[in-house]
Amino acid sequence: MARPARKSADPTRPLLKPAVRVGNLDTAALIGELRQVHEDAEDENIGRMPADEELFRALLYLEANAGAVKSEEARRKAAITRVKLWQYLREQAEIHQAKAVEDARAANAEWADLVPALAVNAPSAAYNKAKRLQAALLADPSRGEKSVRRTPEAVLEAQQRLAAQAAALRRAEVKAASHQALTASVAQRLLEHRADLESHGDVIFWLDQIEAVLPNCDTPTQMLSLKTYVEAVVRELKKIERTTTRPPVLGPAAQLAYAAAAEIISR
Template identity: 65%
Template sequence: MSRSARKSVAPTKPLIKRPVQIGSLDTAALVGTLRQLHEDAEDESVGRMPADEELFGALLHLETNAGALKTVEARREAAITRVRLWEYLREQTDLHQARAIRDARAANAQWADLAPALAVRAPSAAYNKAKRLQAAVLTKASPGDGPPVRRTPEAVLEAERQAASLAAAERRAQQDAARRHGLLVPVAQRLLDCRDSLDDDADVTYWLDEIAAVLPSCQTPTQVVSLETYVKAVVRELGKAAFDKAGSAGAAVDAKLAYAAAAELVTAR
């Protein structure tokens, strides 16, 4: 019976599941625990062991002197902890090497310069390897429930394109919020200045109070959206009361002009 051919996966398609990883560790504390095991075993070499913070050197020392532990239980505990620490180091390697490549490129290093350092023979191979390493950076930067980036140059380029698109959208949102802020604030303040002539029912009172609460600290896009919502609500409630057709004596003139400006702003969007 012939086996069905395995379907090829698009190189830009993200992984379905995040790989299981060690994650963050208090490596100094774990090395300290291993040091204590060797001290308890009266290992004479423990005095030459690197500091707890020097993870790589400490692991090499512990590997060389693993036989100094006298019991099977201690040797098993120490060996499993060393496995865990080496796995932690492995997880950090791609991330930090990718950052080093980024810094080298920022310092005008060519791919030909990086090929020997990446243990490849050609500039194109250095580029492709760097892109695969960048997958670790992009996966770490993605939200916890986001799909991990596949370790292919195509997937990394697609992830970088999406990240750039999201960043551009965020910049546009911030610019739009700044523009709306510049238009909304004086209109909202004008409504508050005329509230004695506007404030004639409970609904109008409520929305003007909301404007008064958010206006002094209206800076973020979310606050701008809230302010715009409140201004729209005031316009809506005044429209129900046919405020624009009310009398125009005294202070009511300024109030009608404030209402008209607010109505024009919220309907222009």
């Protein structure tokens, strides 16, 4: 009986588990703790140790002077901390190298120009390595996102997904801005025709609120307040229309403003 053909792995399939990374660290604090270990051990060269913020140089010092720590337990803990800090540097290096490649390409660098910089032997290898580096930029494990496989196909799929998300966000922002502009326009029309609106106490109150917020309506909070006030005016006018025999709006222009307000708040 013939053996079933083995299915090849989909190169764009994400890993099933989020990438394991050390993530964000307070590196200066950790270097400070290692400095204290060496001070407690009376490291005679401690005065030459770089500042806590100089992570790379400080790690080189700690590596060169590890023997100054005589306690085996303290030396073991210090070495493990150094391992963690070097891992942090590796993760950060991938991110920043990927950004550097993007900047080089944006400045019209050819893949052949990046061959020696990426320590590869051919432009195609530079392209593939750059794509693998970009995988580090396309997921944030701190938010529980799954990592992207380090293949050009997987990176391209992730980039297309992010581009689609960004486009959807831009469309939503444009729609929201358009709705806000229409709300402001409708609010202005209500004010222009307030003399033809029912002079009920609540109607007057909400029109006054519109008049107060409309001239400086810039922030999302102010726009939300404006929409709330327009809704309140429409609600009060409809209430008058239902509960009395008198029309809440007089004149065709005011009626159009009222209808526009009712329509905008229904969206």
